[in-house]
Amino acid sequence: VGSIDHGYLGVQIQPVTKDVADAVGLDKTGGALVAAVTADTPAAHAGLKPGDIVTSVGGEAVKTPKDLSRLVADLSPGAKKSLSVWRDGKTIDLNVTVGTNEESQKQAAAENPDAQGQSTGQPSLGIGLADLTPDVRQELNLPRSISGAVVAKVAPDKSAAAAGIQSGDVIVSVNDRPVHNARDVKTAIADAGKAGRKSVLLLVERDGNKTFVAVPFGAA
Incomplete structure (x- = not known):
């Protein structure tokens, strides 16, 4: 046939x-x-x-x-x-x-x-990010050696909250890529989405400890 x-x-x-x-x-x-x-x-x-x-x-x-x-x-x-x-x-x-x-x-x-x-929205973790300004560093008591972006807010019903991300956490790398500011984090998350990743691996600094947190993408 x-x-x-x-x-x-x-x-x-x-x-x-x-x-x-x-x-x-x-x-x-x-x-x-x-x-x-x-x-x-x-x-x-x-x-x-x-x-x-x-x-x-x-x-x-x-x-x-x-x-x-x-x-x-x-x-x-x-x-x-x-x-x-x-x-x-x-x-x-x-x-x-x-x-x-x-x-x-x-x-x-x-x-x-x-x-x-699959989710058709732009990858979103449900977090608001801010750059590490001198004031923020002082508030969080962060050494100058730490670079990244601070989590300013977490949407209560989105994937980041479910994964345990908290306001005040500092994201220092995304999928093993070091980040220096909020834009870096957003770019790395978007790139992970474009690459077809279903989740993103964040290295988070909290109270002097670093922890990896995998956060699945949700729809924007």
């Missing part, structure tokens, strides 16, 4: 919510947010990265993840198409050679079938 070959890219995609659009500087929702790129697939060879937002395929607009799936599936394997992608605040074009659905079956084990069910 002959099977119909559908085009295949090798990405996990999510909707572009308002939170996501705001986070990446898009003035409207629309497109397909790349949550993950499977290694050694047409998407990987074309240079697609997690965090990219695909806005068109071969000149046809992509408004939702379903649009992208449909447009790619309709292409013949081996077809070369230009993808318009929003990355780092600007649109770039990537050329992709579409794969076959045989490849997709081989890769299915590596793909997460629940990608669509």
Whole structure:
């Protein structure tokens, strides 16, 4: 029995919510947010990265993840198409050679079938952050050797509170990446989300002790 070959890219995609659009500087929702790129697939060879937002395929607009799936599936394997992608605040074009659905079956084990069910918001832990100003250091009695960002507030019903994060905690690293201010922490958390992480590992200084706390992402 002959099977119909559908085009295949090798990405996990999510909707572009308002939170996501705001986070990446898009003035409207629309497109397909790349949550993950499977290694050694047409998407990987074309240079697609997690965090990219695909806005068109071969000149046809992509408004939702379903649009992208449909447009790619309709292409013949081996077809070369230009993808318009929003990355780092600007649109770039990537050329992709579409794969076959045989490849997709081989890769299915590596793909997460629940990608669509993941939180579609920008990663959020439910914390408010502030820089370590001299006044804050004095208040918390922190030595100058400590750098990071202080937790100014914790939303009571969000994941950080559930994980035990408290106001006054100082986040000194995120996923083993040292941080120096609130912006560093936010960037590292966002990067972890783009990389498809389901949680983030924070190194927290509290009362002179350092502790690792893993905090799962919640929807913003």
